[in-house]
Amino acid sequence: MKKFLLFFFVLFVFIGTSNVHAQERTVTGKVTSVDDGAALPGVNVVLKGTSTGTVTDIDGNYTISIPSGNATLVFSFIGLTSEEVEIGSRSIVDLQMTSDVTQLSEVVVVGYGQTEKKKLTGAVETVTAEKFEQVPVPSFENILQGNVAGLNVQSTSGQPGGATNVRLRGIGSINAGSAPLYVLDGVPINIGDLTRAAETSNVLASLNPNDIESLTVLKDASAAAIYGSRAANGVILITTKRGKPGKTKFNFRTQHGVSSRGDDSFDVMTASQFTEYMREAVVNSGGDPDDPTSAGTYFPIVADTVDTDWLDLAFQDGSLQSYELNASGGDEKTRFFASVAYLDQEGIAVQTALERLSTRFNIDHSANDKLTFGINAGISNAKQLSRYGAGTSFGDPLYGGMFLSPLYPVFASEEQIAAGDDRGTGFNFNTPGFANHNIVATQALSSNETNTFRITGKIYMNYDILPGLTFNNSLGLDMVRLTEEEWTSQNHTDGVNDGGVVQVVATQNADYVLTNTLNYTKTFSDVHNLSILIGNEYQNAIRESVDVEGNNFPSDKLRTVNSAAIAGDFGAFGTEWAIWGLFSRLNYNYANKYFFDASLRRDGSSRFGANKRFATFWSVGGGYSISEEPFMDNISAITNLKLRSSYGTSGNQDINNFESRGLYQFGSYHGQPTSRPTQLDNPDLTWEESVQFNVGLDFSLFSDRLSGTVDYYNRTTSEMLLDVGISRTSGFGEITQNRGEMVNKGWEVTLNSVNAVLGDFTWGTSFNIAFNDNEITELPGGEDIVDGNTILREGEAVNAWFLPIYAGVNPADGAPMWYDEDGNIVFAYGDADRQIVGQPFADFFGGLTNTFEYKGLSLSVFFFFNQGNDVRRTVSQFINSDGSRFGRNQSTEQLRRWQQPGDITDVPIIKRNNTDQGNSASTRQLHDGSFIRLRNVTLAYNLPQSLVSKARLSNVRVYAQGQNLLTWTKYPGLDPETGIQGVDFGLYPQPRAWTVGIDIGF
């Protein structure tokens, strides 16, 4: 850190001495609208050719200091035609500005800066706040689903606050990470699941989506390469809201909603179905179902009055409520945005919820016309409740809900209570075959809570050294503190032997980011527009964690480890990484017609080998605004037409922190400390490199009634990190090497249209679709790498499904059949050959939104679609087990089992402890995961301004919306939306939700 402090010192001296002013004079004026003469606040007033500027205040007035002599002021505001005014010797310059309906020069945020959209040469897509302000999802990246072409967003669970997989333009890596880099107001932040014990948790759910002004997705090399070694999977820039000069605006919003399980077709058997099924299985295996020894202990004949629908008991009605108040405003010197928000969401599976309290302050202060500084701070605390033993225990409500026998009652009988078998809880624990679990008891006797306390923020300063030359310095912070607490009651089946168990895991992730940039912008000869950026960045990320466990508690009331009579396992670890980069970017355009840019970044990462620690990444891009050509003036249908292309490299450093080092770890032998090698030295380990070509066309036709973008990309990931076998005489079996290559290529199309304008009625459509084709082009030695039921093979998509093909049921005897590699039917599972039978990634996906507006009323209908992926419903191996999981409840799909010769069905004969292996991994469990989902319908009404004004409010909007109302799919599980792996082991489905809300501005 010493070097940084020194650097700051140098910097301030540098700034302090450079503050030499030329002789100046003051110009004032007022800006009004040509339409209604109203004052225009927030208009940018800039001395042409410099970055000296100001903005108009609430009354449209401005004051600017300029050097003496003639000068030109440039007035600009989004939605208005920019004006250049020669001021001569005037000291008062008033201006009326006209609105510009065709203006396309919206400002977009890019890496380390912002630019006008029309100047981009790369593939960049922005989603602004109005798209997601009212959508009731806890984490913002879920909103991106279907709204950005090529960005595949998959929830892995309906758990409130659960993890989300985000992949841009296909899967970019096999063993390193494939998630994009997220940058919040210039600070790269932690993403994903940082917990150690919770089943699924998403650290991004700790951010309040309504604090976000815009999300920008940088897709190609031209846009992303400035992020160098972390940009290979794309970059998502998050920009939070900031205050604008003017009257302080308040916004209050609240939402209330309910949610429930959707209309999936999945169910398990009732008691009578189950009894008939299990009896048949006993008979088919040569037993007597009325003889307890042949029926077995897992199939107790219980009074036929019991018919417990355990799966139904795993679900509940969810709810949502949120309250939020924010304020923004300020004056020319100081602007602010402040918010406080509360969200309380109950999941549709029992034991799941999310409660979040969040606040944000963004303050910018212009000390003088050269120096601006500010602070951003977002502070939040999110409490997530998760299921006990999710996916691993019969005590898990969803897992147990599928398997528990319907013949077992929820509550203990009077005899059991009298005998104390219920341990005083009233629950029935006599559920042999299920480790004595009872999912209703689980809810009462266990809890699993994750608290995420997070601070994201930065302090920054901007200094205009000279006209056009700006220095920016910022220190960013992302601090995440996670506390995971799992409590198992002394009366819970898993806690009874230990007298209750409490486990606590406390983890802290702290990232510090220091960024400096110098930006120089100048126009030469009126047509040569040049902008140069240079900068550097250092980031250090530290993760530390402590875990403790306590057993044997005096009472269930006491749930802290201090009250435990017996200390359990404990541990602690720490790890860190650091990255340092030096970067530069040049943008040039000629008369806003021909565009060129280039970027260069040199990065060093602590994660890579001493020989290969540094690497350089670069990109070039070009654009051609055809519509700016004079010969296009006659073609009135085309208002904008721009061709752009880029090529460049970026990297992926998302591997373990010390993977390149030869390492020794410590253990014990006969009570004495030992050391041992755990990892071989790997000094040549370095980045995966991605080379991406992109070509795109932006167009706007028929007075902007139809606009859109088409992009084609080809991204080659080379030097892929793969585990390569080495001679075991080294003491190890494999080492990670930069081998292997993979290509993702595809198309993205985005269309926006205004379909109809009839008086006050408008109908607009936005549509996007993305096609991606993934192919592995090189593996070490060309050898297949098989991992369970997936394969990596040259010429095939990554992680293709590698399974025997199920050939159905032999009508003669009901036995399962498969194919061998020659296509012959075989009758033994061992004779079947595994083959590539599909892949877990969609061929294409996208979104379609139709918006209808009439006066203050609007209706928007949003569909998401996803086509061509195959989902492996692995839970079928247990719930479609043909009797091999005897005594466990089964899917109702098993009702169509083979029962007599001649039956044509896909479900084999059922036998107690069936060993035909019909349920072994095969295409029997593989299903088409395509679906179309009516993701969101919103009906909103903006109260008329006349009414609102009377109440001294500025706007009032009331709305009702539905989430996930309908799903069209052939997928037979609880939910086709399974996450990027395409594996369904009894998923927590996405809820169907109804929400009403009101937004009030005053």
Place this chain on the structure above:
Amino acid sequence: MKIYKYLLLGFLVFAGISCEDQLELEPQQSVSTDAAFETLKDFENAVLGMYEGMQDQLYYGRNYPALGDASSDNGQIPDGAGARLTVFYTMALNPINTTGGGWERMYNVISRSNNIINRIDGLSTATEAERNQVKGEALFVRALVHFDLVRQFAQDYNFTSDQSHLGVPYIEVTEIGEPERNTVGEVYSNVLRDLNEAESLMGNTTSQEADQASKMAAVALRARLKLYMGDFSGALTDANNVIDNGGYSLANYMLMVDDDNDPSTPDVVDLDNIDSWSSPNPTSESIFELETSVTDQEFPGLEGLASIYQRDDGYGDLGPSLDIINLYDADDVRQSWYLNVAGVWFVEKYPGQGGNSQWFTTPILRLSEMVLIKAECHARLNQNTEAQTAINEITSRANAPAINSTGADLLADILEERRRELAFEGHRYFDLKRLQEDIVRNDCNLTNGNCLIPYGNRLFTYPIPQAETDANPNMIQDEGWRN
């Protein structure tokens, strides 16, 4: 031009804070290999780390000693057993499924020893005696593991008259390489060389706990090595050296206890004390063994040797064949190494510390083996009286009939006694191999033909793992295992 001045200054500031130092981070739960060898304590930790590595279930913690009996006429798979050791018994070996883990684990232990041997000479902060003890132990381990590798993955020493048949790579510098297989002759001579050096370096004549290598351990192992080579006078010299100078004495198998405090009923053999491996302390005859403490973080636990033999407190995956059960005299106290539960036999030689099978001791070298080597060598050198005297130390302790035969009968009787005494310590398969005898399993219901494995069959070597031959083109598969 002011602007350029600023730009230049800006660049200098940027360049000035190059953060290369900031990228030199060190892990917190582990250290880089060089940092693991800075002090004598570091080296001593690494020495203990070799033993910890040997304790792995893929090596001495289970598989290696287990296969020595499973692959012979001693083993049998009891009803209801898990599949952990089945392939070692059925000998349905192939390069893909059987031996990869053990092969890699053994070379991993060798890498631990090489990291010590190749660094210790530069440790100036320790005395020469301290350095020598560390290096001696590492050489002992390197020799032992290579000897174990060549016993398992190559034919016996005298398979060819000049020992030119394929052995295993003798690794003295661990690196990512593609080493060729040394001949068996080369491996044995390297083992011998390392043992000689280990003997000369180590200051500890014996290890008090027997949980670490000592000078006597090196001599004892060399006795076994020479026996395998057919150097009977050399083996005899080393065995006598250990017997006479090691200060060890045969453990007492005859300890009887009053089980019911009723003097009128006969006492019974104390099961917990009959063997050497149930107490946390070594027996009087332990020369080198791997020991566990309840506080150890790394040990095979329930996947280990003790649990794998017992059914009452473990998995009972490998049991004794009736061939070995029937070999004991009715009064032989060593019968209590076996337990019949409802008609199925299990091995009870490793009851575990305090009866808990998670913590156990794996014997590697003990005095009884030295006495058996002494007897065998005397017999082979036609010294009948000396041979009888030696072997009857073993029989008399076990309350077994004395051996009074001579000549070839005496040798056969001694070898049978060796089988009885060392059963389920991992010797039998390797003994049959060095004796160049067929594996004849009478109590055997295998249908794959492996009830009789004639000497010279490819099953007298385990195949080199496929993963090894895939990654290392210089690694030639044994002839019998090539496709």
